[in-house]
Amino acid sequence: MNKDKLMNQKTFSIFSWSLFALSLAIVIASWGIGVSWQLESLSPYQWFPLFGLLAWIIMAGHYYTGVFRVLDHSLKKPKFYKNLTEYVVLGSLLLHPGILAIAQFNNGEGLPPQSFIDYVGEGLKLAVLLGSISLLLFLSFEVFNRMRKNRFVKKYWLAVSLSQSFAMTFIWVHGLRLGTNLGDGWFRILWIVLGFALLPCFYFIHKADFTKE
Numbered sequence: 001m002n003k004d005k006l007m008n009q010k011t012f013s014i015f016s017w018s019l020f021a022l023s024l025a026i027v028i029a030s031w032g033i034g035v036s037w038q039l040e041s042l043s044p045y046q047w048f049p050l051f052g053l054l055a056w057i058i059m060a061g062h063y064y065t066g067v068f069r070v071l072d073h074s075l076k077k078p079k080f081y082k083n084l085t086e087y088v089v090l091g092s093l094l095l096h097p098g099i100l101a102i103a104q105f106n107n108g109e110g111l112p113p114q115s116f117i118d119y120v121g122e123g124l125k126l127a128v129l130l131g132s133i134s135l136l137l138f139l140s141f142e143v144f145n146r147m148r149k150n151r152f153v154k155k156y157w158l159a160v161s162l163s164q165s166f167a168m169t170f171i172w173v174h175g176l177r178l179g180t181n182l183g184d185g186w187f188r189i190l191w192i193v194l195g196f197a198l199l200p201c202f203y204f205i206h207k208a209d210f211t212k213e
Contacts, residue, residue, distance in 0.1 A: 006072045013078035016065045020085055023057045030187040034180070044103035048096055049180060052131075055092035056171045058085055059138075060194050063168070063201040070208045093138055097131070120178060127177035130170040137167035158209045165202045172198075 007015070031050045035042055062085065069075045097112065104115035116128045144160045147153045153160070172195040175182060182188040 005074070006068055007075070009075060012065075012068060012075045013081075015068075016061075016078050016081055019061045019065065020058065020081070023061050024054070026187075026190070027053045027057055044099045048099035048103070051092040051099070052096035052171075052175065053179070055089050055096060056168070056175060057194065058089050058092070059168060060198060061085075063198055063205065067201045067204050070204050090142065093135060097135060124177055127174050131174040131178070134167040134170040134174065137163045137170075158206070161206060161209045165198075165206065168198060169195075 027050070031053060032039075035046050065077075069077070097116070100116065100119065101112050104119055105111060109115040109118050113128060113132050116132075117125050120128060141160060141164055144153050144157075148157065172191070175191060176188075179188075179191070182191055
C-alpha cells in the first residue's frame, strides 16, 4: 500500500459501513431508552423524534467519510452504501416532520409551520423555523444533485454544497433546543461532540469545492 494513502479501499469500506451501523445503533438505543422500549404503546409524538436524530447523524457520517475521499481521491464509496444511506436519510427527513404534522392535524392543530410552533411553544419558534429551512435545503439538494452536470448547477455547486453545511448546522441547533431524546446525559454530549467534529469536515470539503470553481 502507498504510504501516502490514508487507508486502502477495503479499510475505508469497513469504516464507512461500521460508522453507519454504529450511528443506527446509538440513535435507536438512545431513543429506545427514552421511551422505555414500550414500542407497542407509543404515540406519533414519541415516534417522530427518532427519524430526526437518524437523519442528522447519518448525514454527519457522510461528512466524516467524505473528508477521507476529498483527501484521497482514489477512495470510492462502498458498493450499495450511497443508495442505502441516502434512502434512509430521505425517508427519515420526510417522516420526522411528516408524522408530527399528521398528528397535529388530527388533533385539530392545523398545518405546519404554525402547528409545529403550537406544539413546542412560541419561545422555541426560531428552532422550528431552523428545522423547516433545513428540510427545504436538504430536499433542494436531492434535486440539484441529480442535475449536477447541468452547466448552471455546476457553476454554482459551491453554493449548493455550502447550503448543506448550513442546514446541518441549523439541524444541530434545532436538536439541541428541541431534542427531547438528547436529555442531559451522554447522548447530548455526543451530539455536541459530533457537531463540532463537522467543522474540519466543512473546511476540507468546501476548500475542495472552491478549488474546483
